[in-house]
Amino acid sequence: MDQETLKQEILNQLREAAPDADPDSLEADTPFRDQFEMDSVDFLNFVLGLEKRLGVSIPEYDYPQLASLEGARYYLTEKLG
């Protein structure tokens, strides 16, 4: 999967888990939680949704690595690669 497609997949899942997030103003390196409303249940739904969408398995203890757009993109690139 190319980087742009992956980024779009992540943003689409983010829109599902946190519909008030604005992808256009998102800072890639800043944790999602510092930018818009997102609690632990939203975050869990975000990660579970990514697992389903991309057909990967993400262990619970790796979740914190997906806390920002850049973090998620990096982690999933490794995982999918």
Place this chain on the structure above:
Amino acid sequence: MIREKGCPVSLVSPARTDDPWAAARAALEGLPDGGLNMAWEAADRHARERPRAIAVRWTAPDGRAGCVTYGALAERAARFAGALEALGIAPGTSVFGLLERGPAQVTAILGSLRAGAVYAPLFPEFGPEPLQTRLAGGRAAAVVTSVALWKRRLSKVIDGLDPRPEVLVADADGDPPAGTHDLRALMDAAEPCTLPVATGPESPAFLQFTSGTTGQPKGALHVHEALVAQHETARSVLGLTPDDVFWCTADPGWVTGLVYGVLAPLSVGCTVVVDTGDFDARRWLHLLGEERVTVWYTTPTAVRLLRRAGVDFVRGHGFPHLRRMFSVGEPLDATAVRFGEEAFGLPFRDTWWQTETGAIMIANAAGDMVTPGAMGRPVPGIHAAIAHKRDDGGLDFVHAPDTVGDLVLWPDWPSRFRGYLDAPERTTRCFADGWYITGDLARRDAEGRFWFVGRADDVIKASGHLVSPFEVESALLAHPAVAEAAATGRPDPVAGQLVIAHVALNPDYAPTDEQRRALLAHARKRLGAALAPREILFRDAMPKTRSGKIQRRVLQAEDPGSAAETPATQG
């Protein structure tokens, strides 16, 4: 002044010669000139006897960490009280805390109590509507906050409050935002209050908002005497001693974090661990070992998240110091109790209480055999029973074991709330035949253990926190597309319950995916993630009673998602 307006219910217990709380009362020191002040018991008392003992050890995900001795904590609380005095915040008025977890928050809590103010905690994840409702309902005289929370939350609602509260910013660092005060500068300049304001056992101490099915959230008012039961249960239920390192993961914006994260363990004199970060399986397990935590108090949601990480992953960490683990907030299912034994070598012990009870009432206490899935037994001094409410308002007691009914408690105990602020009729409704009606349904087995069954009302319990359907519905109804709205709980394997909104749209609006997302976004912006619905279900019409009331129970039963995995309550 924050006072209950004359509790209309007689709460005087029949004359009794044996006061089951006499020993617990005697265990507190009291103020030098008589009277009782929570901050004195939680800080000064230990500062005098063991000034260099560590009161708070805090740690942040970015690696920052620090500790505060009892001596320093008492000094900070005294300066904080001095700062409030300098600003003209009078004893008996309310000081709200909108703060991240950390040492500044502990200072704000104890400093407010020391100044004789009524401390009112706010959860940092509340959106503008819940914040506005609570600040106005609690008649905020001052709000203590951080730069980040000021920018993101408080600055958006503060000008809608009349009178506008004073705003104290804890981390302003010499450059407070316009319209706020630099708390540290005020504390440096303040004359420390060497002695707390002369509060008595019945002086108001804290105001904790909680949710009901109807109407705005209620401010449950507690008095300084509540510490008698809080201190006693910290010792008898949690088994805390001054040598313990205690970590309560609940946010002090909720009652558990305030009472058992700060007040009760500090009154015992142990070391309290404060983590400023959110749940992170790897880091939390590391902290348990690294901080040498001996007693841990957490939530079923955290336990269920840890279970997802797996027994082997947990076992891979070492907790040689951990002696006991407790859980609170919603029923702890038997598999979660057993997970504790498998992964940690210790069971999770369930405890039950609520905002109004002010302290743990029913528990699998330290030293007791743990019954997986049960709430446990009433703590000494607490009389609990199962009853059915009659139509005439009286109670019929259930004596047969394993029969479901209302869980009721007999007053009086020291930490009973003294009433809902400005809502005496709502306070009255909580009592029948002199008993306090908890709103929870439970059963008692033949051995005298209690088992949680559910809520008697429509309040939703999401991640252990009560969410009012009314608050959620009000936010949705403010959207032009919404004709009718109802909020219900859906069973969830991690959060216990999720908030689900059922919506009937106005003509001209279509139930599209885009509309669904727009409504979710609208609700989240107003309510914050903690209270907002996670899902919108569109309906053409709402099921209603003959009198026109929406039947939430019918909606809940018809929710296609409610067949999802339900946490087992027993077995």
